[in-house]
Amino acid sequence: MTILQGQVALVTGAASAAGLGFATARKLAQLGATVWLTDLAEAAVTDRAAELNTAGLNAHALGHDVTSAEAWASVLATIEQETGAPDILVNNAGIAVLHATPDLDPISWQRQIDVNLTSVYLGCRAALPAMRAKGTGSIVNLSSVAGLVGIPGASAYAASKGGVRLYTKALALEVAREGIRVNSVHPGVIWTDMQQVAIKDNPDQYDAINASIPMGRMGEPDDIAEMIAFLASPASKYVTGGEFVVDGGLTAQ
Numbered sequence: 343m344t345i346l347q348g349q350v351a352l353v354t355g356a357a358s359a360a361g362l363g364f365a366t367a368r369k370l371a372q373l374g375a376t377v378w379l380t381d382l383a384e385a386a387v388t389d390r391a392a393e394l395n396t397a398g399l400n401a402h403a404l405g406h407d408v409t410s411a412e413a414w415a416s417v418l419a420t421i422e423q424e425t426g427a428p429d430i431l432v433n434n435a436g437i438a439v440l441h442a443t444p445d446l447d448p449i450s451w452q453r454q455i456d457v458n459l460t461s462v463y464l465g466c467r468a469a470l471p472a473m474r475a476k477g478t479g480s481i482v483n484l485s486s487v488a489g490l491v492g493i494p495g496a497s498a499y500a501a502s503k504g505g506v507r508l509y510t511k512a513l514a515l516e517v518a519r520e521g522i523r524v525n526s527v528h529p530g531v532i533w534t535d536m537q538q539v540a541i542k543d544n545p546d547q548y549d550a551i552n553a554s555i556p557m558g559r560m561g562e563p564d565d566i567a568e569m570i571a572f573l574a575s576p577a578s579k580y581v582t583g584g585e586f587v588v589d590g591g592l593t594a595q
């Protein structure tokens with residue numbers, strides 16, 4: 343399928359082979375997009391792009407700290423020069439600071455907000471001028487079920503993801519008449535490095551988490567990539583400001 347042929351996509355946080363960013367980049371490339379994968383982990387993200395190119399897809403990689411406005415300007419300038427500006431932006435990079443408030447120090451709180459929320463604003467701000475000039479664009483921001491319901495022990499993460507949810511809606515309204523769509527995706531529990539780190543001290547949690555999900559299992563990165571691909575593509579041309587839960591029924595309970 344080539345529904346994204348001629349489109350340029352940027353996916354942040356795409357270095358992990360098991361992560362949502364790489365699965366999304368691969369899916370968008372399989373649909374015909376020229377895909378830019380970025381990450382703090384420059385060597386790993388370069389390997390991921392090489393894997394896609396070896397598979398006959400069209401991918402490029404850049405080192406990128408999404409918390410830096412200067413880095414965003416530099417990344418966008420490179421992309422614009424080499425392939426033309428992104429038509430699709432997927433703000434996926436993120437970290438999970440998992441502490442209950444009494445154990446949450448201000449530096450960790452600020453780092454969580456910077457990486458998960460301020461980065462999304464910086465990315466949208468950097469990508470919008472070219473989308474505005476073209477009169478078209480799709481931005482997909484990774485929130486979480488933790489941006490919809492409270493999860494004890496994840497207060498900073500929840501605050502960052504709740505912020506992404508409402509920032510997405512506000513921006514969607516700001517640009518709705520300009521051909522630019524902005525939506526958030528809310529994964530449930532997906533088995534990536536982030537989850538493996540989160541439960542490393544308590545492996546018994548693996549079975550308990552699976553049991554707590556109505557569909558009986560954690561999600562796979564492709565489950566999220568499919569939703570993002572829909573939101574990136576013209577198939578969702580009347581969809582903006584929406585929040586798309588992909589959680590095996592977790593938050594329906």
Ligand SMILES: NC(=O)c1ccc[n+]([C@@H]2O[C@H](COP(=O)([O-])OP(=O)(O)OC[C@H]3O[C@@H](n4cnc5c(N)ncnc54)[C@H](O)[C@@H]3O)[C@@H](O)[C@H]2O)c1
Binds near residue numbers: 354407434435485530
């Ligand atoms: N895995 C889940 O269950 C789950 C659930 C809900 C939401 N999410 C969200 O989905 C997104 C992807 O999650 P994942 O599970 O694939 O995580 P992951 O840890 O596998 O990948 C995240 C990537 O972000 C990169 N990154 C971190 N800080 C960065 C920075 N400052 N600049 C650039 N890159 C940076 C990391 O290097 C890593 O490659 C995150 O925003 C996460 O919060 C994940």
